[in-house]
Amino acid sequence: MLIDALTLQLGYNATLVALGAAALGLAAGTVGAFLFLRQRALVSDAISHSTLPGLACAFLLMVAFGGEGRNLAGLMAGSAVSAWLGLWLTAWLTRRTRLSEDAAIGAVLSVFFGLGVVLLTVIQTMSAGRQAGLESFLLGSTAGMLQSDALLIAAGGALTLTATLLLRRPLLMIAFDEGYAAQRGLSVHAFDMALMTLVMAVTVTGLKIVGLILIVALLIIPPVAARFWTDRAERVALLAGVLGGAAGYAGAAISATAPQLPTGPIIVLTAFAFFTLSLIAAPGRGVMASLLRHRRLQHRVHLRQGLLALAHGQPVYEDLTRRMLRARGLLRADGVPTAKGRARAAEEALDEARWQELRRAPQLSELAARDDGLTRIEDILTRDQIAAIDARLGPRGAVA
Secondary structure (H helix, E strand, O other), X not given: OHHHHHOOOOOHXXXXXXXXXXXXXXXXXXXXXXXXHOOOHHHHHHHHHHHHHHHHXXXXXXXXXXXXXXXXXXXXXXXXXXXXXXXXXXXXXHHHOOOOHHHHXXXXXXXXXXXXXXXXXXXXXXXXXXXXXXXXXHHOOOOOOOHHHHHHHHHHHXXXXXXXXXXXXXXXXXXXXXXXXHHOOOXXXXXXXXXXXXXXXXXXXXXXXXXXXXXXXXXXXXXXXXXXXXXXXXXXXXXXXXXXXXHHHHHHHHHHHOOOOOHHHHHHHHHHHHHHHHXXXXXOOOHXXXXXXXXXXXXHHXXXXXXXXXXXXXXXXXXXXXXXXXXXXXXXXXXXXXXXXXXXXXXXXXXXXHHHHHHHOOOOHHHHHHOOOOOOHHHOOOHHHHHHHHHHOOOOOOOO
């Protein structure tokens, strides 16, 4: 059944939901990358929690005007107004008081979320309107989603993605050097507000599928996972969009096979699976790559120290060092170096002697700072410089 869901064989509505969730995840990942690079990830938390009272007020207004209160476009409009108010209040508290940004965010999100919960409780006691299932906006749900809802979410995600791509260059410039951006004539405050508006748009668009509590995860997890794979900012944004889209698509497909489970957590768990994979397997920053680098460094240190011990006629006691030397044919089982081992040991001893002489050479002594105990001097000096160093050395010794 999961294969049917992933290949869009579960019917028209399931297909629309999966494609809508993919569009939302693509937009959320891309916008979240710029938010992550700007180091303002917590602002998205304030924005998402600020949507709840607006959603409840929109429901009350639609019921007051004779509607049933469940129109998705109306609920999204109310959420956007409330989110914008929360964003403005956070900025005002940060700018006009002594509160730090994280304290202002904590105050705003808790007050707005508390107000929203109170309003939702009041709504549940009303006899007018169709309030059943309104709490699904907290964690997201695709059950009962209409075709028009899925198309609205997909269109919102596509528009947000387009706006983000158009603004990518100034947003990147501000993220890395806002002073330089200001010198180039860019308004840092205006583009900050534009970025927050994009975050708000993603948050409001994703209320139905992911829910206001978990949309923050869809904004942050994909760019964090993408950061493991590349150091280029534009590639981080591109990869974050791909991971977010894949999480939305796969999460919605899995949710379609288990409709009793909430959609938002499944999408977030799918994104977390991508994060875990990136954390473990990314070639540059992943855990496995770090372990391999550490192992290679450890082996280089043991090999170097073992060869220097042989060069100075000292026994090798370290078990790992002995095994490495024997595996490379540099040491016999009785601890005596082979001919190949003596030659390699002489090379290491000569390299060490050259580094020591380099520290005493006034015209080259500043290069001695590059000695990390493993770098060969041939990688630092030219042949003429090495010849000059050798001329200052005495006769080269050999391992007895």
